[in-house]
Amino acid sequence: MAKDKKPRRPRAETPRGFRDYFGADVTERKAMLDTIAEVYHRYGFDPLETSAVETLEALGKYLPDVDRPHAGVFAWTEEEDGDWVALRYDLTAPLARVAAQYRNDLPTPYRRYAMGPVWRNEKPGPGRFRQFYQCDADTVGAASVAADAEICAMLADALEAVGIPRGDYIVRVNNRKVLNGVMEVAGVLDPNDPSKFEHERGIVLRAIDKLDRLGETGVRALLGEGREDESGDFTEGAKLTKAQADVVMGFMAARRATKAETCARLSELVGGSAMGAEGVAELETISDLLAAQGYGPDRIVLDPSVVRGLGYYTGPVYEAELTFEITDEKGRPRQFGSVAGGGRYDDLVQRFTGQKVPATGVSIGVDRLLAALREKGRAGGTVQGPVIVTVMDRDRMADYQAMVGELRAAGIRAEVYLGNPKNFGNQLKYADKRQSPVAIIQGSDEAARGVVQIKDLVLGAKIAQSASLEEWKSQPAQFEAARTDLVAEVRRLLAQGGE
Amino acid sequence: MAKDKKPRRPRAETPRGFRDYFGADVTERKAMLDTIAEVYHRYGFDPLETSAVETLEALGKYLPDVDRPHAGVFAWTEEEDGDWVALRYDLTAPLARVAAQYRNDLPTPYRRYAMGPVWRNEKPGPGRFRQFYQCDADTVGAASVAADAEICAMLADALEAVGIPRGDYIVRVNNRKVLNGVMEVAGVLDPNDPSKFEHERGIVLRAIDKLDRLGETGVRALLGEGREDESGDFTEGAKLTKAQADVVMGFMAARRATKAETCARLSELVGGSAMGAEGVAELETISDLLAAQGYGPDRIVLDPSVVRGLGYYTGPVYEAELTFEITDEKGRPRQFGSVAGGGRYDDLVQRFTGQKVPATGVSIGVDRLLAALREKGRAGGTVQGPVIVTVMDRDRMADYQAMVGELRAAGIRAEVYLGNPKNFGNQLKYADKRQSPVAIIQGSDEAARGVVQIKDLVLGAKIAQSASLEEWKSQPAQFEAARTDLVAEVRRLLAQGGE
Structure with a gap:
């Protein structure tokens, strides 16, 4: 108990x-x-x-x-x-x-x-x-695939609006119907019995989606018997013959220099598949609609290697990729990669x-x-941290709160130090932690004389880092101002900091 | 199976x-x-x-x-x-x-x-x-209770910032320590053994919090033996004697015309309780700090009837109430009531x-x-609904998308109708559902002549409601404009609508 x-x-x-x-x-x-x-x-x-x-x-x-x-x-x-x-x-x-x-x-x-x-x-x-x-x-x-085109254009606009410059991203567009056409040609889709080979097609889809990560050899393994990863785990393959796998691999590599050439190549690949032909036509329409609005291949391209892993897509699929290089955790350069994706469901x-x-x-x-x-x-x-009004005299809290009240009324972020005011060093440490640009100090002496001390913490930090004694003297990081000039002086300091 | x-x-x-x-x-x-x-x-x-x-x-x-x-x-x-x-x-x-x-x-x-x-x-x-x-x-x-005062001031500022004018709200402040002092006087709190009577105090707390809903009689019942509600459910009471309950009820009614009178009355009520006296002093400090910043009784008042239902508060508690009347579901006028609350924990x-x-x-x-x-x-x-560019000719989708592209580039919310365009009436019904201000129409005839039809849907709706034939003729809700003037004309119409 x-x-x-x-x-x-x-x-x-x-x-x-x-x-x-x-x-x-x-x-x-x-x-x-x-x-x-x-x-x-x-x-x-x-x-x-x-x-x-x-x-x-x-x-x-x-x-x-x-x-x-x-x-x-x-x-x-x-x-x-x-x-x-x-x-x-x-x-x-x-x-x-x-x-x-x-x-x-x-x-x-x-x-x-x-x-x-x-x-x-x-x-x-x-x-x-x-x-x-x-x-x-x-x-x-x-x-209408005009809806898909619209989303692709909007995606490009959104990326630019948040600050990804043109050239640093690309929206890649493909169509599941084309892939289905290719599957038909490869013999893993029967238009008269869509449920047949569904399991195999799922494996193919996910294999293609992993091209970036696994490379051609890895994808080939998944299209065939299966693949053992580094940890020893075995992923079942789609069990395609080499000829079938060749068709699928050919599809992924179908991108050509121009839209027209890519579409021509895709038309060849889907052969007599009605669904495949429909997919190619849709891709052409999307591309035409986008081009008419000025979304050319510098922003949006057709790319047959984009499939998206999700099973539920039924038509156009698209993906936005950032094309600039970053350095990964191990110090190696790599492409930033995909930041958005979607499609028709x-x-x-x-x-x-x-x-x-x-x-x-x-x-x-x-x-x-x-x-x-x-x-x-x-x-x-x-x-931007707040202006900190320090507390020199615990009984004059109302005065300090009046100061922050005036600063806030002028639109300036400001607060009174509300911790234990006994140790003044702690107040300045707090201001530092909050990345405050300015601290205000008023002891009983200053209060009696109607003034405040204004401490420029941004300048103070700079001086502490690098300035010589002469600079320190010529640019004092702390000065006295009339209490009535508090808001004006703080505003002036903040404006300097913004330069 | x-x-x-x-x-x-x-x-x-x-x-x-x-x-x-x-x-x-x-x-x-x-x-x-x-x-x-x-x-x-x-x-x-x-x-x-x-x-x-x-x-x-x-x-x-x-x-x-x-x-x-x-x-x-x-x-x-x-x-x-x-x-x-x-x-x-x-x-x-x-x-x-x-x-x-x-x-x-x-x-x-x-x-x-x-x-x-x-x-x-x-x-x-x-x-x-x-x-x-x-x-x-x-x-x-x-x-420091300066932190509580700050939150109360900020709450008042926030309410005004979102559009509740001064006079339409009041922030009411109380202190659990005062209530505890009253409980001590009433004999349901022993400062030397705080866990004693904890159950009873919980009931008292929740009873006071229900004053608005249950009235004085209901609260009295909960302070005593208990209360049966309309459905027949019985809520156990705190089993206070009448004398004890009188002390608690007196506390709730302790608000006086001024802060000084309220505090004086509370001091009487808490008698010799040290905790009660501390609570009254804190209330005075909060009130002074707020008054010094200009938050007078038109915005923030001391009100002993505010207790907040939560068990974890240990000091000041506060609540913002909207004071204007609304009509409830049954058509009766009632105060809007509480929209915010909090306290010290x-x-x-x-x-x-x-x-x-x-x-x-x-x-x-x-x-x-x-x-x-x-x-x-x-x-x-x-x-504001988007400008709708209607689709007269399915094959000219690129032209229509170019139009919305131009409108959007000018900052105007705009979209192409992407449903089945066959029935033009459906397109206008859609525009109506979207509360579109303007619809753009361009058939092959207009396209050949380099013009568009611009339909003012706001004016159109007004005319349909009330205008005479003469007004209708003098203020046509639809007019023709050069294709090159599309953005300028739409902008002009939207500016009118904004007047």
């Missing part, structure tokens, strides 16, 4: 795979999302915010990790009725549910954007978290309603894009 | 108690949160975003509904280790965890704001959802570290405040 008396303290830790975001991490992401939302808005997209929790049946089995259906979500049963609910793992599944639930009220087509956290019950790793942000735009109810709403509803959309990987902006020096600054 | 062949379709529904937010609902909330964040920022508060998921032990038993500890959260066990995790039910518990986890890295005091959804596993009802937004600001590590971080860490903070009920703004006509507008 006695041992139960004193319960152990709870651990102050996030659950495994979750993390906290402080200060600039929060504001920079917000600024980026605001900018993207502005672009989406200008394209006519309306915001939608669904709840974090969905019924498990509404989420369906469309997780990116198709090998572990349902295992990849955080799910629990409702107390009252025992129904399973789960945290959403993306923003597309909730959109499909909304499009079905409100189909009589929403405009057709329905253009919507959504941004917010999603949750994946996956093994966490370095830089891999179980909660992360997505930022999606989708058009539901538009069968004409069957997701049908799950609910039984009626086909065409849909297409893109998802931006917010955290990766933010990391890219930091690489480019477009983000990663620190938040 | 056969019956398993065709699985039933999933229902397109949110789980019970959850909802979706569309269009203006999303943007108005965001605008309000942005404005509040700006005020918090100016006061020196830094943003913090914790994950939605916490360990159950970190969340603790501090749910507002103390009668059902742990029952009020959505919780599940981790696959790997069987540990319990749960969705956060507020933003204070995660802050306490963060303050403990990063205690060596955070500045002291740590001022942080946080905004985001929280989840409660409670019975949903009309207007009562299981996911809702909170917007909090807290100061951790400041023992000096023991929450101690749960983790064993060391006392003073903390105080406020939580704004975002959805209620937004509802209030809609009542005041400060929100609830509709989002």
